[in-house]
Amino acid sequence: MSSHVKKSMSNNSKTPKKITSPLGSKDKRIPTMTDVAKLAGVSQMTVSRVMRKSGYLSDDIVSRVHDASEQLGYVHNRLAGGLAGADSSLIGVVLPNLQNRVFSEVLSGIVGAASDNGVQPVFGVSDYSQTTESTLALDLLAWRPQGLILSGIEHSKKLRETLASSNIRIAEIMDTDGPPIDTCFGFSHRLAGKEMAIHLLEKGYRKFAYVGSQHALDLRAKKRYKSFSKTIQAEGAQLVTQRITEHPSSTLVGRECTESILNGDDKPEVIYYANDDLAAGGLMHCLAKQITVPEQVALAGFNGLTFLEALPQRITTTRTPRFEIGTAAARFVTGQTTRDSKSKKQVFDVSIIAGETS
Amino acid sequence: MSSHVKKSMSNNSKTPKKITSPLGSKDKRIPTMTDVAKLAGVSQMTVSRVMRKSGYLSDDIVSRVHDASEQLGYVHNRLAGGLAGADSSLIGVVLPNLQNRVFSEVLSGIVGAASDNGVQPVFGVSDYSQTTESTLALDLLAWRPQGLILSGIEHSKKLRETLASSNIRIAEIMDTDGPPIDTCFGFSHRLAGKEMAIHLLEKGYRKFAYVGSQHALDLRAKKRYKSFSKTIQAEGAQLVTQRITEHPSSTLVGRECTESILNGDDKPEVIYYANDDLAAGGLMHCLAKQITVPEQVALAGFNGLTFLEALPQRITTTRTPRFEIGTAAARFVTGQTTRDSKSKKQVFDVSIIAGETS
DNA sequence: TGTTACTATGTTTGCGCAAACATACTATGG
DNA sequence: CCATAGTATGTTTGCGCAAACATAGTAACA
Numbered sequence: 001m002s003s004h005v006k007k008s009m010s011n012n013s014k015t016p017k018k019i020t021s022p023l024g025s026k027d028k029r030i031p032t033m034t035d036v037a038k039l040a041g042v043s044q045m046t047v048s049r050v051m052r053k054s055g056y057l058s059d060d061i062v063s064r065v066h067d068a069s070e071q072l073g074y075v076h077n078r079l080a081g082g083l084a085g086a087d088s089s090l091i092g093v094v095l096p097n098l099q100n101r102v103f104s105e106v107l108s109g110i111v112g113a114a115s116d117n118g119v120q121p122v123f124g125v126s127d128y129s130q131t132t133e134s135t136l137a138l139d140l141l142a143w144r145p146q147g148l149i150l151s152g153i154e155h156s157k158k159l160r161e162t163l164a165s166s167n168i169r170i171a172e173i174m175d176t177d178g179p180p181i182d183t184c185f186g187f188s189h190r191l192a193g194k195e196m197a198i199h200l201l202e203k204g205y206r207k208f209a210y211v212g213s214q215h216a217l218d219l220r221a222k223k224r225y226k227s228f229s230k231t232i233q234a235e236g237a238q239l240v241t242q243r244i245t246e247h248p249s250s251t252l253v254g255r256e257c258t259e260s261i262l263n264g265d266d267k268p269e270v271i272y273y274a275n276d277d278l279a280a281g282g283l284m285h286c287l288a289k290q291i292t293v294p295e296q297v298a299l300a301g302f303n304g305l306t307f308l309e310a311l312p313q314r315i316t317t318t319r320t321p322r323f324e325i326g327t328a329a330a331r332f333v334t335g336q337t338t339r340d341s342k343s344k345k346q347v348f349d350v351s352i353i354a355g356e357t358s
Numbered sequence: 359m360s361s362h363v364k365k366s367m368s369n370n371s372k373t374p375k376k377i378t379s380p381l382g383s384k385d386k387r388i389p390t391m392t393d394v395a396k397l398a399g400v401s402q403m404t405v406s407r408v409m410r411k412s413g414y415l416s417d418d419i420v421s422r423v424h425d426a427s428e429q430l431g432y433v434h435n436r437l438a439g440g441l442a443g444a445d446s447s448l449i450g451v452v453l454p455n456l457q458n459r460v461f462s463e464v465l466s467g468i469v470g471a472a473s474d475n476g477v478q479p480v481f482g483v484s485d486y487s488q489t490t491e492s493t494l495a496l497d498l499l500a501w502r503p504q505g506l507i508l509s510g511i512e513h514s515k516k517l518r519e520t521l522a523s524s525n526i527r528i529a530e531i532m533d534t535d536g537p538p539i540d541t542c543f544g545f546s547h548r549l550a551g552k553e554m555a556i557h558l559l560e561k562g563y564r565k566f567a568y569v570g571s572q573h574a575l576d577l578r579a580k581k582r583y584k585s586f587s588k589t590i591q592a593e594g595a596q597l598v599t600q601r602i603t604e605h606p607s608s609t610l611v612g613r614e615c616t617e618s619i620l621n622g623d624d625k626p627e628v629i630y631y632a633n634d635d636l637a638a639g640g641l642m643h644c645l646a647k648q649i650t651v652p653e654q655v656a657l658a659g660f661n662g663l664t665f666l667e668a669l670p671q672r673i674t675t676t677r678t679p680r681f682e683i684g685t686a687a688a689r690f691v692t693g694q695t696t697r698d699s700k701s702k703k704q705v706f707d708v709s710i711i712a713g714e715t716s
Numbered sequence: 717t718g719t720t721a722c723t724a725t726g727t728t729t730g731c732g733c734a735a736a737c738a739t740a741c742t743a744t745g746g
Numbered sequence: 747c748c749a750t751a752g753t754a755t756g757t758t759t760g761c762g763c764a765a766a767c768a769t770a771g772t773a774a775c776a
Contacts, residue, residue, distance in 0.1 A: 032732055043757080044732090044733080044734095044756095045757080048732095049734090056754050058753090058754065058755090075496070076500045076733095078733095079502055079731090079733090080732035080733040081734070082761095083732080083733070083734090083763085084734040084735075084761055085733075086735085088437060098463075098469065099466060101459070104457065104459075104462040105456075105457065107462075111482070115483070115494070120480050121480070122478045122479070122480050123479050123481050124469070125470070136473070142433060142436040142439075143437065143478075144435060162431065251668030251669075252664070252668045277665070281668045284669055284670055288670040306609075307608070307638075307665075309609070310612065310642045312646040390762055391762070392763095401726050402762090403764075404724090406764060407764090410764085413725090414722090416723090419725085437762080438762035440731095441732065441762080441764090442731055442764040443763075443764050444765085
């Protein structure tokens with residue numbers, strides 16, 4: 001009839017709350033602003049002001065409070081502060097993945113911009129699952145963050161609705177192909193796919209192959225793929241073969257898919273990879289098998305990751321501003337930049353890097 | 359005479375708090391547990407129990423509360439919960455860097471283990487600065503986290519002292535060469551450097567070179583370097599040359615340093631790199647310049663990053679369990695595992711991967 | 717049938733802080 | 747010399763929740 005859940009144990013304090021010596025002994029009470037205030041001979045409110053550097057403060061008071069605080073080992077309690085005040089100085093961040101360099105660079109940008117503003121990110125990883133993303137994002141809301149950063153513009157209905165009516169700033173990043181909840185920061189993957197198609201068509205290639213991974217999950221790669229193949233077909237060229245695995249992308253997967261394609265019957269003139277990791281794997285395969293690039297087969301990746309610079313040949317790819325997108329999104333949700341009244345989309349430039357593999 | 363700081367503006371509520379309709383309209387009051395309780399016809403405390411799945415609850419009540427909560431768009435306020443209760447269900451994480459794959463893998467492990475436990479990580483990046491680390495970690499304490507995860511065992515004196523007397527769990531990760539504040543999870547870099555030295559000595563190499571980066575900051579790389587060079591010297595071999603840049607490590611830097619060494623006078627038989635990125639750069643240089651590896655020069659890296667698997671030659675390296683360390687540390691600070699009364703060090707195995715480059 | 721143990725709820729209270737609103741003091745100018 | 751603006755502090759109050767402590771109903775058993 002009823003759910004049973006473990007009862008929480010009662011605590012074991014022997015004496016009902018007793019103010020003990022400030023430091024050193026165990027079982028000590030954690031000092032509060034009031035303790036600091038008493039020691040410094042000021043009011044609790046003054047301590048609060050000193051901690052937050054807000055309002056008018058004489059130098060004398062400031063140093064007295066700092067001394068007292070130091071002496072007691074006082075640590076500001078932001079939970080209480082957030083409850084009493086309005087702001088929590090937290091932002092929520094949900095990314096699909098961290099293994100992928102792209103997202104750790106984005107996160108780098110976010111963390112950098114946030115900490116410039118004294119704001120800390122609380123963090124979740126969705127593993128490309130909309131359900132997980134939704135759960136995480138909703139959980140993060142419980143911390144009353146100033147804002148939330150999500151990846152992509154596809155989210156569960158419930159999440160979209162909750163966030164839309166939440167009053168906090170929402171930044172959706174890495175994609176602008178669709179309507180954002182609040183403001184999105186990124187670029188058009190459709191355009192990026194199309195541009196690479198045009199670039200390769202202009203080079204004279206007509207027989208294409210595609211290598212991708214996690215297509216069911218990585219909707220942005222899928223968008224590039226679709227507009228890429230549409231564009232080449234519109235020009236009378238064709239996708240002779242493709243390999244799309246459900247594994248997470250990696251150099252190794254790229255290498256294996258490339259080998260499979262080049263051992264197959266439908267030999268392409270050029271392979272378009274969903275990202276640079278896969279493309280680098282392709283190049284490694286060609287190097288190992290003495291296949292000359294781009295003469296025997298040309299290669300193109302996506303993202304412009306810096307490790308490409310060290311490869312024996314520069315891979316043709318699309319440069320994307322990942323760090324900058326992270327920075328802009330964090331600035332936005334922390335209120336360092338204002339909401340653009342005209343546009344809900346902040347579109348960043350992407351550009352083809354014409355490398356030596358095409 | 360005195361510090362002036364901008365006064366905060368007063369708010370602009372026209373009517374003194376008025377309960378408006380639950381959803382849809384702007385300027386609405388954010389619903390609280392009491393609102394949910396009224397709608398569900400129960401007490402606030404019962405709502406609290408439902409939210410936290412704690413205590414005894416009848417199925418009827420649970421669904422009524424859920425319905426009411428849904429209807430109002432209620433979002434649990436963890437700030438208040440953390441203040442009233444004991445636990446904050448947050449952990450603090452400070453890492454030196456995110457660009458480095460090593461730390462994003464560690465973070466992956468942390469995030470995974472933490473979210474298994476319903477705990478969210480709050481996050482900071484120290485950029486390898488002890489001062490920044492200290493500031494960040496102390497700031498994170500303001501959120502009353504269950505625990506804190508830091509990198510390495512070298513920290514500012516103040517941070518060590520504060521944390522030691524803080525009662526919360528502290529995990530120091532990636533290094534066990536020294537006394538931890540609480541418990542450390544990692545491996546001995548001294549041993550790792552020594553083992554690679556022995557491995558290479560056994561292969562017969564006698565003339566060594568070293569390539570490193572950010573030596574002043576990356577104390578763990580420095581430890582490997584020191585014990586590596588000590589070990590080879592003890593065997594009568596020598597470090598004929600080295601390149602240590604202050605740049606962050608990257609494949610490109612590795613490539614450049616390798617070129618510089620191989621163009622120099624003191625030609626080594628083998629180059630030991632501070633990490634795999636640098637080593638991969640070295641291999642790239644050799645590939646590009648048709649230098650045969652390991653005949654003309656042997657190479658060894660550190661970490662065992664997965665992207666090595668796709669390179670034309672498997673690089674000799676030391677495999678380190680980064681993800682596992684992150685997982686173990688997160689489990690520890692979230693209380694999923696207990697503090698080991700015997701040992702303050704959880705030492706993980708590292709193992710030499712004998713590749714094709716040595 | 718009463719006693720006990722369990723199950724399921726409610727009531728009171730205070731966590732630590734910052735907003736809002738005083739208050740008091742100091743310079744400045746007419 | 748007083749009004750005024752600016753500067754520097756203090757007092758009261760309540761944010762939203764969960765611990766602690768009731769209380770009341772129900773089942774189990776002698």
